[in-house]
Amino acid sequence: MRILLLHSDFIEYQPISKEIQTAEDLPSKSKKKIDEVIVAFIAVEKDDDESIIADVCKELKTYSEIIKCDNLLIYPYAHLSSDLATHIKAQTLLVLIEKQTGDLFKNVNRAPFGWTKSFNIKVKGHPLAENAKTVRKKNGNNTESTSESMALKSEDVLKSIWYVLEPGGNLIPINDYKFEKESLFKKLVDNELYKKRTVVEIPPHVRLMKRLAIADYEPSSDGGNMRYYPKGRLMKSLIETYVTRMIHDYGGIEVETPVMYDSNHPSIQSYFNRFPARQYNIQSDNKQLFLRFAACFGQFLMAKDFQISYKQLPLKLYELTRYSFRREKSGELVGLRRLRAFSMPDCHAFCKDIDQAKEEFVKRFELSLNVIEGLGISSSDDIDMVFRFTTDFYEKNKEFIRTFATRIKKPILVEMWKERFFYFIVKWEFNFVDNLGKAAALSTDQIDVENGERYKIEFVDSDGTKKYPIILHNSPSGAIERVIYALLEKTARDSNMGKIQALPLWLSHTQIRIIPVASKHLEFSEKILVELDKNNIRTDIDDREFSVAKKIREAESEWIHFIIVIGDKEVDDGKEFVVRERLAKSQYSTSLANLIKRIKSEISDKPYLPLNLPVYLSKRPIIMV
């Protein structure tokens, strides 16, 4: 018996006409639509008999449990086999399946036998949405399931076993672990395993990204394609510059690759087969193109054309994609957390063997930790780690895995698979849990044992043979937009705890605002501005005809860290200024030199880019979002 299983959003079918004389009679030929359903196309073959029905039902049930759908449609489909059973036997067996699955499923339907039918189907886009099985009679009463393989594999492989890895290195089954109540780690676990939500409200970062004129939705584009206002653009540039520099220091070689590729390229095609079709497609002349969803293809296709010796490994290629495109389902898009177009640093390391890959894996873990901390996201307070690997990898690398637990000093959520289903054998992520209890992955790294061969990337090893490298996929920061999301959500959390909301100084568009008391103080204000400018401190002047109090208020609501008011006193004195420092909630008198020193020490090694708006506030358009 041949079975094709399709996990579908819906199927819509309509009997058209009888195809055979023995076709069953129907009360009506009306169209029928079933939502959220497993459609089982079944062809009954010559050797099939009642003895295999139990096994067929078991297969169906197993599949339904894996994908968590208990709505079944049995759909007679002769075209799956060229060795068909008689009509009568086929129909009998199908009815039997219908009866026996009745107890196993919540709903079971059967499309009429012997009819020409038209149908419309929408198959879901996940790896297991499509599945084929063959169930055959074995000697005697036993049956064998050739798709054994597929069904069992899928089940075993995708059945995750969850643990918590403690900093000491103990691996504790998730149900035995005692969580700290209300901890972010607990929320992460709820998110990953139980899909629980703690709060229901609009994510704070969405309001903030608009109010701070960082980013906004662009209704004239596609969902998840944002517009970034001047301040947002500057913030992105700064983060991008920072991450790129860190990767350079690590040894990454920056390249640039196309945003679109030929869908019919063989390597890409086979990669596709592994993943749901979630890409943007473009038809251009006779070519079917798609927009990249990561920098993988570009770098792999490039590396394939390199001549590489083992002496040059690990080879690290890096690109910051602007953009990577993923056509996520519309209902999944949220503010800056989940986008359809995003900028992602993607650094691949081509390694000669698993030992070198592991060594590199550790280095990149340290790199990611440094980057995340440098961005102002605390690895101890804001981040929880998820580690995913196969049982096999764990058994061989217990000590290795333990070192990560020791290093991160926090419990780690572990997902283990019995067999490898994806292209990687081990993967970790840093997850940020936001104010709604939703988790979003930032940094990640994977050890990929499949794509070296798939893309025919070769290196010559010390013994002169050609080999395929093991590839690491690392994004030390995660998507740039998601970093901004995390920073904004973090400020909202601060605010809930009574702290003052602020972005890191080095990411603030305006670092110092000068407020002249009256227009006669403008000239002196400009002199100070020039001095600060020389020292790479982004400074602007609020020259608008408002009261000082009002200008202070606006500067505070823009979260500007330092404010200097320039009036007669300052012009006369020329040395000391009263600085209003937002985070310190204080005003103090200091010299310009001291202020510059103070700011430089806080910014330390972070990149500088000039102001991205006119210096004078009177010259700026109002971006009221």
Add this chain to the structure above:
RNA sequence: GCCUCUAUAGCUCAGCAUGGUAGAGCGAAGGUUUCGUAAACCUUAGGUCGUGGGUUCAAGUCCCACUAGAGGCUCCA
């Protein structure tokens, strides 16, 4: 993609249950004020009430579809 909710001036929102020609605050423009650490004062202009259809003598208000957003589901290379 599915279910539920939302869409009124540049921004935040009222008006809608009971259909009868559109309101406030902030912002903007013009003017007065040259001002010392979180909102000076006066005047004026701003709206095909998301888009398209329908019901009605009459629709911002009721109904349908679409678009965009939010929450949930699902998913997340």
